[in-house]
Amino acid sequence: MDSMRAAVLTGHGGNEVVSVTTRPMPRRQPGEVLVRMRASGLNRVDLYMRNSGAGITHELPMVMGLDGAGTVEEADPGSRFAPGDPVVVYPVRTCGRCEFCLRGEEVLCTSARYLGEHIDGSLSGFVCVPEENLVRKPEHLDWVEAASLCVAGLTAWRMIHTKGQVKPGETVLVFGIGGSVSLAALQLRADGGIRTIVTSRDQEKLDAALKLGAFAGIRTDSERFVDEVMDLTGGRGIDLVIENVGKAVWPQAMRALVRGGRIVTCGATSGDDPSADLRRLFIRQLKVLGSTLGTGSELAELVAFVDRHQVKPHIDSVYPLTRVHEAFDRMEAGRQFGKIGITFE
Template sequence: MRGSASATARLSETDRIRVERHLALLPLRGSVAAMQTEAMVMRATGGPEVLERATIELPEPGPREVRIRVHAVALNHIDLWGRRGLPNYRYEFPHRLGADVAGVVEALGPGALNAKVGDRVVVNPGLSCGACERCLLGEDTFCKSYRLMGENAQGGYSRHIVVPDANVLPMPKRLSFTEAASLPLCFLTAWQMVVRKGQVRPGQTVLVQAAGSGVSSAAIQISKMLGARVITTTSTDEKAARARSLGADEVINYTSQDFVAECKKLTNKKGVDVVIEHVGGDVFAKSILAAAWGGRVVTCGATTGFTPTIDLRHIFFRQVEVLGSTMGPKGDLFGILRLVDEGKLQPVVDRVMPLWDAADAHRLLEARQVFGKIVLEVD
């Protein structure tokens, strides 16, 4: 210790300040390493029955981290895929699903800057290093360490979570926790698809597949806000009415109508300028046929199949652009939340259920008995 003190004494004033700042970010010896909280976890992949209520240990927030008391966490299709398991998923069991979280900041780690205790916040589910070239360009979804909460990192099916302070945003004042939790993943994904990739402009026609999904209910609103004519597809009259209430101009019932033929009819045989698609399988292949010459098909998922059969002539001869999309830059969520706070975009919550009924919520989502989001409330 005496040697360390002598070395510190020899430092310049600037270096001494740097050392003290560094030491302030280190956890103190003897401090509490973890707290206990309750969560819905999975100890293996499988059906909804693998979800179980359990007590877990949660590390104290480290440097530039915050602990959040979770009040609501929304379901997404990635929860279903994560629960079933995919070859590229590597879990640390017990694993917690859940990407979309809203709650209250309860504790700050050393050096946390973006929040204070008591703040009502929304959590951005994308995790990246924040220091590489792609992150600094605002392209964090291309970061080599990019992960998604609940997918390849622990998620929000819990009373408490610890996240980087860079992932915490102020919650719109006009929203409840359950409404706020329904926003991040689906609106970030839809924003990138419609605005960044689809480049939707006033006067264009946009086809949004599967109106009842979280991403599609957001994409309908964003496309309409940008001045586009919106066509969407769904399976029931009830869902069609809800799609129209969000701004859809035309709704096609895909159980009784051929959406390609209907799109051609509604556009005087031209086809649509942009397709927002996440269904996959035959729907993806037919979406290419529904697109106009020079149109864009933007896809972010494949809920019904990963290997569609495609006639490439419809891509190169008609110059249709096929664009892949995953999530969106973290910075875009600030603007999205401002638009929500101004009432220009709205959360779409189908129902609210207790976190401890997560297995039943998964069954409802799998059965496609939902329009918008199922949100789990955490008592």
Template sequence: MMKAAVLEKRGRDGLKVQTVPDPERKPGEALVKVKASSLNRVDAYMRDNGQGITHELPIILGVDGVGEIEESDPGSHLQRGQRVMIYSSVFCQKCRYCLDGEQPLCVNLRIAGEHRDGAFAEYISLPERCFVPLPEEIDFEDAGVLPAAYNTAYRMLFGKRALQPGESVLVVGAGGGVSTACIQLAKLIGARVLVTSSSEKKLEQAKAIGADAGVNYKTDHVSKGILELTDGVGVDMVIDSVGEASWGESLRSLRRGGRIVTCGATTGGNPPVELQRMFIRQLDLYGSTGANYDEARKLLAMVANTGLKPVIDSRFTLDQIGEAYDRLEAADRFGKVLVTI
């Protein structure tokens, strides 16, 4: 038997830490003893809504996870005691996207913590292909906050039109897990990083982890501020997961031929497109989520080789999962909410 955070019904009272049977390891799967996890927006969405995500209740939540191999098939490349990061997107290996190495686009994708039991538990069993070797240089707590936020940030920055050393990037809404990851990773490769926030404290916190300058969108006009900071040119890239509330200013902050990348729409998914601006200034717009398996490996190598310390806002145990969710929603949160198992 193991301890797990099980969602039995929607809402805060529906998520309870309880004792449940250990997961049954199927042939071709590996059983992992989970050491750490962290909270993401999708975990809150699953708890409170879950609409559009095919699943049944009860379900163990938790998309992120790192730990040690407990059991695998005889002859497996995964050995007992091996340190791994969970690649929570269970991909089919057969569709055109999987064959191209683009696992996040798999047509049969099932995500742990969304479509099947996740990692807010002492153990999780997943197909052997869903584990990435975790370098010894990264401790479990730091690694626990990497899977969703830092993989997403890596793909956004270095995916379709990779951010280059010397280029500039605007990260909209400093403070969240993905935005703090983007600040750190962009700075690592020598980009100039600008940020927005409604909080002067968060702007200072962003500067402390690598941002070069920031604009307070509550007191200042964002695009005017960004143009002033870029000598009237605009930035090469904008990372915007806010959506309707920021979209117009994000477009106006881009240089001619720049690109805007989105991985979310927390304030609404139907902003004005401004097609004239898009085609006259020849802007690129693309969406992104998660990372492919190769990108996940590259992220871990980057973190291990540079000694990057991910931004952890707060730490909770599995028994404190309700408090961890409360912290995820806190206005002054800056960085990731860690859950140790």
């Protein structure tokens, strides 16, 4: 087999620049594993790459996509993976030599290349990645659920556990429930004793989150937002805020925090220039932490947690690769509640 089907970015604009077409098969190099893709998914960055990709070094045409789960097709002799093994893909190629890679923080690698952003991605029939970029798929997950761990799950895991250092007895506020990262943050909180309050402008999404274990839901557009937070926490405030909306919710997020509380942010869909509120920041000794994706070892921790607790990531909808334009339309409209999956024939 010399070719495969893939979703290819040919320019920047709308769906007209995303083409499902035939591409050459990737050529496996020593130390790499060829993976036959079974499922992928969409992330906000895919929409960003389609719309402009500004600030991200890339060449067109380029295969889109970061999420990926599938089966091993080829590997080196002596590899810990064999043909047919089900795997989840870590979507970053790193140098392995810079100071960040050497201290186990390869997500900060000075020459990191992300699938679907800098190099050909996972919305394709096959992907080649270094062997260390693979983790065995939990048996209880289907292919789309497994693929959702690669970006949304991993991003939420690093925000909550590595950066946020959540502890039993704390209260977590998650903005924008419905997005796959926010929903993963709800599902991947610690083993017990954590109260999660979620926000949305959509009451149906709040109701759905309550069924998935949220302690309470608050309308983001409520004029009493901070008062409602204080009512729910006995006037104390929030220990940890998980946020990826940016400018539109930043003032509420800062005011909702308890003294010494922390906010972890991984996005800015509504704008990246909120008011800093420096006086509140230093007087209340708040911590603001940035976070993006996660490391390979964090992906392994996440997969082990999901396997141990039999967590099933919430999937909004699934489309075949041939209907990827419909999937983009759904994400752009903000209608989804969880991951939008893509499957391959």
